Amino acid sequence: MDSILTWLNENSGLILHYGIQAVIALVIFLLGSRIAKFCAGLTEKAFDKKKVDKAVGSFVSSIVYAIVFAATILMALSQIGIETTSFIAILGAAGLAVGLALQGSLSNFASGVLIILLRPFKSGEFVEAGGKMGTVKKIEIFSTELRTPDNKVIIVPNSQIMSGAITNFSRESTRRIDLVIGVSYEADLRKTKEVLQSVLDAESRLLKDPAYTVAVSELADSSVNFIVRPWVNSGDYWPTYWSLLENIKIALDDADIAIPYPQMDVHLHKQD
Missing domain, CATH: 3.30.70.100 (Alpha-Beta Plaits)
Structure with a gap:
């Protein structure tokens, strides 16, 4: 017990320093997550104001949220003394391995981009896609949300949608x-x-x-x-x-x- 107290007395300045850094990092993380949500909401409102399709707005806002949130995590790690340059390099190497393991998720992301670019359907249209039928509510990064006529919510992976035929019942008048x-x-x-x-x-x-x-x-x-x-x-x-x-x-x-x-x-x- 005496040795612990001695160590604490000798390193009190260092402990205080890292404690303050940890608190600042936590504040950065909490504040950054709020900013990420705010930026995502602001992006979606901007798209709504420009009368752009809601599905496009939700897709872009989710990407904005992911980017701001990732930047927040890097800033928080940098604050507590972790070298972000080497960390990014490690993340890059790990990302390659994870990317190979998560090919399905990357395929869903790529398919989501194609849905936004090709516009086979938009928010509010009734479609049959990925073997499911419903009204398009949102297009997310990895999936699309459909609402059935009996008010059930179906989450369909974007790759499943783009890999099959899409029937749009609302496109023509x-x-x-x-x-x-x-x-x-x-x-x-x-x-x-x-x-x-x-x-x-x-x-x-x-x-x-x-x-x-x-x-x-x-x-x-x-x-x-x-x-x-x-x-x-x-x-x-x-x-x-x-x-x-x-x-x-x-x-x-x-x-x-x-x-x-x-x-x-x-x-x-x-x-x-």
Whole structure:
């Protein structure tokens, strides 16, 4: 115990010096992390003010945060006496090894940059990407956040998005509804076509140009199939889709036109 007290007395100045340095480093770290958040928020607000896509703003702000935060850590380490030049060299060598181990993360980062540059979608658009469907909320450095129609949040890695097909349902202002309506072989085809056309004519949300299409598409095993293809504004797609299905079924029932069940004819032959 006496030896410890002696050592503390002999090195009190050194302890005080490094203690002050450690406190300053801690203050730099805490202040720098706040500055990083502030800069990221300021960047995102600047993009919002310029009416740039929110996804782009969130992506750039996350990069700004990472850069400022990394600089803060280097400043804090320098304050407590760690040589940052050699530290950066060590980080570079370690970064190469870590980069090889984290190829997936680097691939996600590169894919995020490509998403920002190529702009296959933007914030607020409804897409199918990486095998998932939803409305784009944010594009981060490594992943993209989607919101499903039933309000679930899906985080999709950027590399998964860029490695497959991307379907953007919101990019165009109009969409075509594709319905296949099967009727019985006993049904009057001319009458059936008139019934389907009357349902379409009564739907106010359908566009006049391009005009809708109603035609026989297939003589199937159990039914004669009609294709019904009207055009609507993209925002009206699902309400119109559901409404047409209901009204077509009601109209066919009122006209005594049957929608057949799948059926199979079995022929039995008696053998002596």
